[in-house]
Amino acid sequence: MTDVNVMLVDDHPLFRRGVAELLQDSGHFRVTAQFSHPDQVLEAVNDSVPDLVLLDLHMPGQSGLELLQAIKERHSGVKVVMLTASDDPTHLMDALRLGAEGYLLKDTEPGLILERLESILNGQLGLDDEMMLLLREGLRRQDSLQDTGRSLPTSASPADEHWYATLTERERETLVWISRGLSNKLIAREMGISDSTVKVYVKSLLRKLHLHSRLELAAWVHTNPLPDNILC
Template identity: 30%
Template structure:
């Protein structure tokens, strides 16, 4: 069972998300918070596996809360669900350790699947944000960090930036899920990142993948 905590000051949205999530047999809402203070107070008793975090909430914003949460409870996954498609919010959330970043106009079934994805230790980024990031950078010479990656690791990194899951990467490259995880782990170590979303941002910022 995946225990989820909702952090959003809009009651209608929280109720809607809760109703949708509660129809799933493997996901359960264990708590709701309307502001930063309430979130921090309820967190110990709720013990969530995944926090569905809005950015615009009273007291402390969702980005600040994400940083605090990840510092003290690194195993709890944070999935940001927001109306903000601004790049500064996205980059800030990833830097603070968010495991996923989705926009609120995403279909509800995709939000549910995203909860499962981050609960498994993977990361997910709204496709529109990835495309926007890719559009910011022109292809330049490879950095020294890319030269440290093996050819297979470069292929896996390209798949990560494309938004593929471990299973999809394995199918594309004809390798097992276990082998994919090994490659991803090595990529994290070489790039000095802690999550898939951070690896994607780092790869794009440093031109480690071919850009359109």
């Protein structure tokens, strides 16, 4: 099994050391760099292009969300997982909107952290049950603000109960496979099409459902059960 090159970014040295040891001892992850301050992170990502960046949300000088956005703008293929103490639904929603592949709390059991990271690397949803509840709260909060005429710079679930009528047959099929936790590569295999074609369908779904990332789409499906007749 090929080692996954990981970069750690966290301003707490003891926590960072513990995570590094956890990853190294797993036999699958290799920590190639550690940073306590965000200043040099983007340059390091440019130089080494790691497979995975574990990123704290609150750091001196620059927020983890700002750094997440900068990394994704330059290296969209680098997976970024927020590892944070914040259980604020707004932070979770913002991270998903900016392209994070996962959002984990620092008090998560070590074994569950490894399991979740493995799932993320396999293209599966990078949120555990607790994060799904937070996401549901975030979506509910956005809907409430929209009902009062206010707006948020983040996504919202479709208000029309017949939203699925706007989707093409292939988009509906793609959404069903996403609801079952399949990655783009596995969806392509099931549908007999290329990965790039699946990405086209996913991009169209994001536009029609007013979402911003594939992870946010997968999470939305989990919080909004698909109608029985979606493939009709």
